[in-house]
Amino acid sequence: MQETFRWFGESDTVKLSDIKQAGATGVVTALHHIPNGELWEVHEIKKVKKAIEDAGLEWSFIESIPIHENIKLRIKDYKERIEIYKQSLRNVAQCGIKNVCYNFMPVLDWTRTHLFWELEDKSTALRFDKVEMALFECFIMKRDDVESSYTPNILEQAKTRFNEMTSQEKQRLEDSILKGLPGTVEDLTIPVFKAMIAQYKNVSHADLKANLAYFLNEVIPVAEENGIKMAIHPDDPPIDILGLPRIIKSESDLDDLVNFIDSPSNGITFCTGSLGAHPENDLPKMIEKFKDRIHFLHLRNVKREANGSFYEDNHLDGSSDMYEIVKAVLKIEKARGVSLPMRPDHGHQMLHDLENRKAYAGYSAIGRLRGLAELRGLKLGILKSDVV
Structure with missing residues (x-):
């Protein structure tokens, strides 16, 4: 190699x-x-x-x-x-x-929900959390028909976690998903992101x-x-x-x-x-x-x-x-x-x-x-x- x-x-x-x-x-x-x-x-x-x-x-x-x-x-x-x-x-x-x-x-x-998720040894890692992905789609992005993409259990956990999150934590999640690497896409806003996704409806x-x-x-x-x-x-x-x-x-x-x-x-x-x-x-x-x-x-x-x-x-x-x-x-x-x-x-x-x-x-x-x-x-x- x-x-x-x-x-x-x-x-x-x-x-x-x-x-x-x-x-x-x-x-x-x-x-x-x-x-x-x-x-x-x-x-x-x-x-x-x-x-x-x-x-x-x-x-x-x-x-x-x-x-x-x-x-x-x-x-x-x-x-x-x-x-x-x-x-x-x-x-x-x-x-x-x-x-x-x-x-x-x-x-x-x-796509990741965490860019700097702390591990037990205090180093940080990329993480994809399915509950937080559902949370983003349901309560931050507010995507239509999102309920069909997740189980009721995941959606319930997402609702509970959203209600417990601070505004800073919500912004961190949004940034983690919408900020692209160079050469992929520019950093996106929710309205632009929704418009791009709508093309694939x-x-x-x-x-x-x-x-x-x-x-x-x-x-x-x-x-x-x-x-x-x-x-x-x-x-x-x-x-x-x-x-x-x-x-x-x-x-x-x-x-x-x-x-x-x-x-x-x-x-x-x-x-x-x-x-x-x-x-x-x-x-x-x-x-x-x-x-x-x-x-x-x-x-x-x-x-x-x-x-x-x-x-x-x-x-x-x-x-x-x-x-x-x-x-x-x-x-x-x-x-x-x-x-x-x-x-x-x-x-x-x-x-x-x-x-x-x-x-x-x-x-x-x-x-x-x-x-x-x-x-x-x-x-x-x-x-x-x-x-x-």
Whole structure:
């Protein structure tokens, strides 16, 4: 596995020199200053690539070239937006970058109800609390027909918790859900957010999958012509939220994906956190099944709870067996003769980073450094034991 770190550009408090010192050889980044859906110009790509290479690192994966909502909905200027996307692919290939991660999640990227949830050891983690998600939808956002999305027990807990929350706690929850990472969406207000969600009112899972299939049949031939591997990121969390359909969350969804267009360029970002939050997903089995289509790895671990809530655990703890996952990855790497780019995802905020919360939630330096070191040790132990 090639060890990489995500970097959010010059404004990131985690510098390229920090990534170099962590022992990673690759960087995962994007043109975060380019608005969603606009063209990636060659000179802009080269500027970021040069900064990475000047630091002695490689731009291993683009994450992401965001897909405009009009493409996901197949409305208005979606055909023009797809042509822009195709040209962006040609431009990154011209600059020598051949790996692109993307997602097809409606409106939001990954969603959490807590960005700095305190753990027993006083470090902080990302958390998705299903009761607080219901609380947000029912009493803060006031979404129509929300009752059909949750059990009466969850709704009753949400009502009780809402009545106990301070105004500051309510604002914290709203901010956690509506403040996007760079390159996804801008920070949203409730009215704008509701308007964006309303566009999906009559869009079913089948409709959104059809729109994804249409997009892939347009762009994958361009990717293949230019030697680019496209790798879709699973939906996070892997459940429907906010009345929005989620369509990449299970083994059967990934079956559909690879069948939309038969091409080695049509692949998967295997995120063990997103897929691991769904209790029915057998991750080692899925790695073996989709071994020829996995192009990128996000290794992290979540601790699932009984009601559908979860939090980001240490990389070697949590509900997924990271030993079996890494062993499965190393087996397919050996069979394919490749070293897949991997990044330790969503580290805890800890130690000195607790005093400096300017880093994006989940992307502080020390927590990811710990995750990378643990994964590196696990990989070495497996290889030395000759079990692959």
